Amino acid sequence: MRQRDPTEPNEDEQKTLASWRLLFESPKYMADLDSLSVSDEPVFGFEIEWEDIEKFGDLDVDLSESIEHTLACGNQVLKEQFSVRNLVTRPVIRIVALPANRRFEMSDLRMRDRNRLLSFDAVVVRSSPAIGWLKVSSHQCNDCGLKWNINERLARPREKVKYCKNCLDAIMQDQTSKKPKSYYKDPTDVSMVAEENFYEDVQYLEVISPLMTRNGMALNQESFQVVVFDEYVGQYGRGDHLTMNAMVAIDPLVNRDFIRDTRRMVYLKAHSIEEGLSDSNEDSVDDTVLESLLTK
Numbered sequence: 001m002r003q004r005d006p007t008e009p010n011e012d013e014q015k016t017l018a019s020w021r022l023l024f025e026s027p028k029y030m031a032d033l034d035s036l037s038v039s040d041e042p043v044f045g046f047e048i049e050w051e052d053i054e055k056f057g058d059l060d061v062d063l064s065e066s067i068e069h070t071l072a073c074g075n076q077v078l079k080e081q082f083s084v085r086n087l088v089t090r091p092v093i094r095i096v097a098l099p100a101n102r103r104f105e106m107s108d109l110r111m112r113d114r115n116r117l118l119s120f121d122a123v124v125v126r127s128s129p130a131i132g133w134l135k136v137s138s139h140q141c142n143d144c145g146l147k148w149n150i151n152e153r154l155a156r157p158r159e160k161v162k163y164c165k166n167c168l169d170a171i172m173q174d175q176t177s178k179k180p181k182s183y184y185k186d187p188t189d190v191s192m193v194a195e196e197n198f199y200e201d202v203q204y205l206e207v208i209s210p211l212m213t214r215n216g217m218a219l220n221q222e223s224f225q226v227v228v229f230d231e232y233v234g235q236y237g238r239g240d241h242l243t244m245n246a247m248v249a250i251d252p253l254v255n256r257d258f259i260r261d262t263r264r265m266v267y268l269k270a271h272s273i274e275e276g277l278s279d280s281n282e283d284s285v286d287d288t289v290l291e292s293l294l295t296k
Protein backbone atom coordinates (compact mmCIF):
# COMPACT_ATOMS: atom_id res chain seq x y z
CA MET A 1 0.00 0.00 0.00
CA ARG A 2 1.27 3.47 -0.86
CA GLN A 3 1.92 5.59 2.19
CA ARG A 4 0.17 8.93 2.13
CA ASP A 5 2.56 11.88 1.84
CA PRO A 6 2.27 13.63 5.21
CA THR A 7 2.56 17.04 3.51
CA GLU A 8 -0.51 16.34 1.35
CA PRO A 9 -3.58 18.14 2.79
CA ASN A 10 -6.35 15.86 4.06
CA GLU A 11 -9.99 16.21 3.02
CA ASP A 12 -10.90 18.73 5.74
CA GLU A 13 -7.85 20.83 4.96
CA GLN A 14 -8.65 20.82 1.27
CA LYS A 15 -12.15 22.11 2.05
CA THR A 16 -10.73 24.87 4.26
CA LEU A 17 -8.15 25.85 1.62
CA ALA A 18 -10.90 25.94 -1.04
CA SER A 19 -13.09 28.20 1.14
CA TRP A 20 -10.22 30.65 1.66
CA ARG A 21 -9.57 30.63 -2.10
CA LEU A 22 -13.22 31.57 -2.74
CA LEU A 23 -12.95 34.41 -0.22
CA PHE A 24 -9.76 35.86 -1.74
CA GLU A 25 -11.17 35.50 -5.25
CA SER A 26 -14.40 37.34 -4.35
CA PRO A 27 -14.68 40.81 -5.97
CA LYS A 28 -14.14 42.73 -2.70
CA TYR A 29 -10.89 41.02 -1.72
CA MET A 30 -9.63 40.70 -5.31
CA ALA A 31 -9.90 44.49 -5.51
CA ASP A 32 -8.01 44.83 -2.20
CA LEU A 33 -5.28 42.48 -3.39
CA ASP A 34 -4.99 44.17 -6.79
CA SER A 35 -4.61 47.60 -5.19
CA LEU A 36 -1.59 46.55 -3.11
CA SER A 37 1.78 47.83 -4.19
CA VAL A 38 5.26 46.63 -3.44
CA SER A 39 6.34 47.57 0.09
CA ASP A 40 9.54 47.26 2.10
CA GLU A 41 7.68 46.04 5.17
CA PRO A 42 8.58 42.44 6.02
CA VAL A 43 5.03 41.63 7.13
CA PHE A 44 1.70 42.84 5.81
CA GLY A 45 -1.49 42.46 7.85
CA PHE A 46 -4.36 41.79 5.43
CA GLU A 47 -7.68 42.73 7.02
CA ILE A 48 -10.80 40.62 6.53
CA GLU A 49 -14.13 41.47 8.11
CA TRP A 50 -15.74 38.79 10.24
CA GLU A 51 -19.08 39.02 8.40
CA ASP A 52 -17.29 38.06 5.17
CA ILE A 53 -15.81 34.99 6.84
CA GLU A 54 -19.34 33.68 7.34
CA LYS A 55 -20.07 33.79 3.61
CA PHE A 56 -17.50 31.28 2.42
CA GLY A 57 -17.92 27.58 3.19
CA ASP A 58 -17.63 26.72 6.86
CA LEU A 59 -14.79 29.11 7.62
CA ASP A 60 -16.54 30.55 10.68
CA VAL A 61 -17.10 27.03 12.06
CA ASP A 62 -13.53 26.00 11.21
CA LEU A 63 -12.22 29.09 13.00
CA SER A 64 -14.25 28.33 16.10
CA GLU A 65 -13.02 24.74 16.16
CA SER A 66 -9.37 25.28 15.34
CA ILE A 67 -8.33 28.86 14.86
CA GLU A 68 -4.57 28.37 14.51
CA HIS A 69 -4.88 25.69 11.86
CA THR A 70 -7.64 27.50 9.92
CA LEU A 71 -5.59 30.70 9.89
CA ALA A 72 -2.49 28.78 8.80
CA CYS A 73 -4.46 27.42 5.81
CA GLY A 74 -5.69 30.93 5.01
CA ASN A 75 -2.21 32.41 5.26
CA GLN A 76 -0.96 29.76 2.85
CA VAL A 77 -3.62 30.73 0.26
CA LEU A 78 -2.98 34.45 0.85
CA LYS A 79 0.73 33.88 0.27
CA GLU A 80 -0.09 32.31 -3.11
CA GLN A 81 -2.23 35.37 -3.95
CA PHE A 82 0.69 37.65 -3.03
CA SER A 83 3.24 35.69 -5.02
CA VAL A 84 1.16 35.69 -8.26
CA ARG A 85 1.15 39.49 -7.88
CA ASN A 86 4.94 39.49 -7.31
CA LEU A 87 4.57 40.87 -3.77
CA VAL A 88 7.45 39.62 -1.64
CA THR A 89 6.07 40.81 1.71
CA ARG A 90 4.87 38.02 4.02
CA PRO A 91 1.11 38.43 4.42
CA VAL A 92 -0.88 37.54 7.54
CA ILE A 93 -4.66 37.44 7.82
CA ARG A 94 -6.11 39.85 10.38
CA ILE A 95 -9.79 39.32 11.02
CA VAL A 96 -11.44 42.54 12.21
CA ALA A 97 -14.91 43.81 13.15
CA LEU A 98 -15.84 40.84 15.32
CA PRO A 99 -19.58 40.42 15.95
CA ALA A 100 -21.31 41.72 19.10
CA ASN A 101 -21.50 38.23 20.60
CA ARG A 102 -17.71 38.12 20.74
CA ARG A 103 -17.33 41.42 22.60
CA PHE A 104 -16.13 40.76 26.11
CA GLU A 105 -15.21 42.65 29.26
CA MET A 106 -11.58 41.86 30.03
CA SER A 107 -12.00 41.81 33.81
CA ASP A 108 -14.60 39.02 33.46
CA LEU A 109 -12.07 36.64 31.89
CA ARG A 110 -11.75 33.25 33.53
CA MET A 111 -10.02 29.92 32.78
CA ARG A 112 -13.13 28.60 31.00
CA ASP A 113 -12.66 31.28 28.29
CA ARG A 114 -9.37 29.73 27.20
CA ASN A 115 -8.93 29.38 23.42
CA ARG A 116 -11.81 31.72 22.54
CA LEU A 117 -11.29 34.55 20.03
CA LEU A 118 -12.90 37.58 21.65
CA SER A 119 -12.94 41.35 21.21
CA PHE A 120 -11.87 43.63 24.07
CA ASP A 121 -11.79 47.36 24.69
CA ALA A 122 -8.33 48.08 26.02
CA VAL A 123 -6.23 51.02 27.17
CA VAL A 124 -2.46 50.55 27.12
CA VAL A 125 -0.75 51.24 30.45
CA ARG A 126 2.75 50.02 29.62
CA SER A 127 4.65 48.39 26.75
CA SER A 128 7.70 46.13 26.89
CA PRO A 129 10.68 46.37 24.56
CA ALA A 130 10.26 44.49 21.29
CA ILE A 131 11.70 40.99 21.42
CA GLY A 132 11.70 37.98 19.12
CA TRP A 133 10.86 34.32 19.57
CA LEU A 134 11.78 31.14 17.78
CA LYS A 135 8.48 30.13 16.16
CA VAL A 136 9.70 27.36 13.86
CA SER A 137 13.01 25.55 14.36
CA SER A 138 14.74 23.76 11.50
CA HIS A 139 16.66 20.51 11.95
CA GLN A 140 18.79 18.27 9.81
CA CYS A 141 20.00 14.67 10.14
CA ASN A 142 23.80 14.58 10.01
CA ASP A 143 23.65 11.14 8.44
CA CYS A 144 21.03 11.05 5.67
CA GLY A 145 20.58 14.83 5.31
CA LEU A 146 16.79 14.83 5.88
CA LYS A 147 15.49 18.27 6.93
CA TRP A 148 12.36 19.01 8.92
CA ASN A 149 10.72 21.81 10.88
CA ILE A 150 9.23 21.89 14.37
CA ASN A 151 6.55 24.36 15.47
CA GLU A 152 7.64 25.74 18.84
CA ARG A 153 5.42 27.23 21.57
CA LEU A 154 5.75 30.79 22.85
CA ALA A 155 7.41 31.08 26.29
CA ARG A 156 7.76 27.30 26.65
CA PRO A 157 10.89 25.11 26.52
CA ARG A 158 12.02 24.37 22.99
CA GLU A 159 10.77 20.99 21.73
CA LYS A 160 13.24 18.14 22.16
CA VAL A 161 14.52 16.73 18.89
CA LYS A 162 14.59 12.97 19.41
CA TYR A 163 15.69 11.25 16.22
CA CYS A 164 15.69 11.26 12.42
CA LYS A 165 12.57 9.46 11.24
CA ASN A 166 14.21 8.34 7.98
CA CYS A 167 17.16 6.69 9.71
CA LEU A 168 15.04 5.14 12.46
CA ASP A 169 12.63 3.66 9.88
CA ALA A 170 15.61 2.22 7.97
CA ILE A 171 16.94 0.62 11.17
CA MET A 172 13.55 -0.87 12.06
CA GLN A 173 13.19 -2.30 8.56
CA ASP A 174 16.67 -3.74 8.61
CA GLN A 175 16.10 -5.36 12.00
CA THR A 176 13.09 -7.26 10.66
CA SER A 177 14.93 -8.31 7.49
CA LYS A 178 16.53 -11.74 7.02
CA LYS A 179 20.08 -10.47 7.42
CA PRO A 180 20.11 -7.59 9.90
CA LYS A 181 23.26 -5.52 10.19
CA SER A 182 25.31 -5.75 13.35
CA TYR A 183 25.94 -2.02 13.55
CA TYR A 184 23.76 1.08 12.95
CA LYS A 185 24.61 4.74 12.83
CA ASP A 186 23.10 6.85 15.59
CA PRO A 187 19.63 8.11 14.45
CA THR A 188 19.76 10.85 17.08
CA ASP A 189 22.73 12.57 15.40
CA VAL A 190 20.76 15.68 14.42
CA SER A 191 21.71 19.39 14.29
CA MET A 192 19.70 22.57 14.27
CA VAL A 193 20.02 24.59 11.05
CA ALA A 194 20.21 28.03 12.66
CA GLU A 195 20.04 30.03 9.43
CA GLU A 196 16.73 28.37 8.52
CA ASN A 197 15.03 28.99 11.85
CA PHE A 198 11.98 31.24 11.69
CA TYR A 199 11.70 34.06 14.20
CA GLU A 200 8.71 36.29 14.89
CA ASP A 201 8.69 39.75 16.51
CA VAL A 202 6.66 40.06 19.69
CA GLN A 203 5.95 42.68 22.32
CA TYR A 204 4.02 42.60 25.58
CA LEU A 205 1.50 45.30 26.36
CA GLU A 206 -0.02 45.82 29.78
CA VAL A 207 -3.63 46.85 29.33
CA ILE A 208 -6.77 47.62 31.32
CA SER A 209 -10.40 47.87 30.25
CA PRO A 210 -12.36 51.13 30.52
CA LEU A 211 -14.48 49.52 33.25
CA MET A 212 -11.34 48.83 35.28
CA THR A 213 -10.66 52.58 35.41
CA ARG A 214 -14.03 53.04 37.09
CA ASN A 215 -14.42 50.09 39.45
CA GLY A 216 -11.14 50.39 41.38
CA MET A 217 -9.35 47.49 39.69
CA ALA A 218 -6.90 49.73 37.82
CA LEU A 219 -6.13 51.70 40.99
CA ASN A 220 -5.54 48.34 42.66
CA GLN A 221 -2.72 47.79 40.10
CA GLU A 222 -4.67 45.08 38.27
CA SER A 223 -3.99 44.73 34.55
CA PHE A 224 -3.80 42.16 31.77
CA GLN A 225 -0.92 41.13 29.52
CA VAL A 226 -1.43 41.13 25.78
CA VAL A 227 1.21 39.76 23.48
CA VAL A 228 1.24 41.36 20.02
CA PHE A 229 2.99 40.02 16.93
CA ASP A 230 4.67 41.07 13.70
CA GLU A 231 3.43 44.34 12.22
CA TYR A 232 1.83 45.44 15.52
CA VAL A 233 5.15 45.39 17.39
CA GLY A 234 6.36 48.90 18.27
CA GLN A 235 3.09 50.53 17.18
CA TYR A 236 1.38 51.20 20.50
CA GLY A 237 2.24 52.84 23.80
CA ARG A 238 0.82 54.27 27.02
CA GLY A 239 -2.61 55.76 26.82
CA ASP A 240 -3.57 54.28 23.43
CA HIS A 241 -7.22 53.24 23.21
CA LEU A 242 -7.58 50.03 21.22
CA THR A 243 -10.01 47.30 20.25
CA MET A 244 -8.09 44.08 20.73
CA ASN A 245 -9.30 40.95 18.97
CA ALA A 246 -7.43 38.28 20.85
CA MET A 247 -7.23 34.63 21.77
CA VAL A 248 -7.58 33.92 25.46
CA ALA A 249 -4.55 31.96 26.63
CA ILE A 250 -3.08 30.83 29.92
CA ASP A 251 0.46 30.94 31.21
CA PRO A 252 2.29 29.90 34.39
CA LEU A 253 2.59 32.68 36.96
CA VAL A 254 5.58 34.95 36.31
CA ASN A 255 6.76 34.98 39.92
CA ARG A 256 6.22 31.29 40.66
CA ASP A 257 8.43 29.78 43.35
CA PHE A 258 8.90 26.33 41.89
CA ILE A 259 9.13 25.15 38.30
CA ARG A 260 6.17 22.73 38.33
CA ASP A 261 3.83 25.24 39.94
CA THR A 262 0.32 24.46 38.60
CA ARG A 263 -1.09 27.95 39.05
CA ARG A 264 -1.95 29.76 35.84
CA MET A 265 -2.90 33.27 34.81
CA VAL A 266 -5.03 34.41 31.91
CA TYR A 267 -3.37 36.50 29.22
CA LEU A 268 -4.29 37.55 25.68
CA LYS A 269 -2.64 36.71 22.36
CA ALA A 270 -3.58 39.50 19.98
CA HIS A 271 -4.88 38.35 16.62
CA SER A 272 -5.75 41.80 15.25
CA ILE A 273 -5.89 45.34 16.62
CA GLU A 274 -8.20 48.19 15.66
CA GLU A 275 -7.55 51.75 16.79
CA GLY A 276 -10.15 53.27 19.10
CA LEU A 277 -12.58 51.62 21.49
CA SER A 278 -15.61 49.74 20.20
CA ASP A 279 -17.57 51.48 22.97
CA SER A 280 -17.27 55.09 21.84
CA ASN A 281 -19.15 56.40 24.89
CA GLU A 282 -17.08 59.35 26.12
CA ASP A 283 -17.61 58.46 29.76
CA SER A 284 -16.47 54.87 29.37
CA VAL A 285 -12.94 55.70 30.59
CA ASP A 286 -12.26 57.55 33.86
CA ASP A 287 -9.53 59.85 32.58
CA THR A 288 -8.40 60.97 36.03
CA VAL A 289 -7.63 57.37 37.00
CA LEU A 290 -5.93 56.82 33.67
CA GLU A 291 -3.74 59.90 34.09
CA SER A 292 -2.69 58.84 37.58
CA LEU A 293 -1.65 55.43 36.22
CA LEU A 294 0.24 56.86 33.27
CA THR A 295 2.34 59.25 35.33
CA LYS A 296 3.51 56.45 37.64
Ligand SMILES: [Zn+2]
Nearest residue numbers: 141144164167
Ligand atom coordinates in the same frame (compact mmCIF):
# COMPACT_ATOMS: atom_id res chain seq x y z
ZN1 LIG B 1 18.62 10.52 8.88
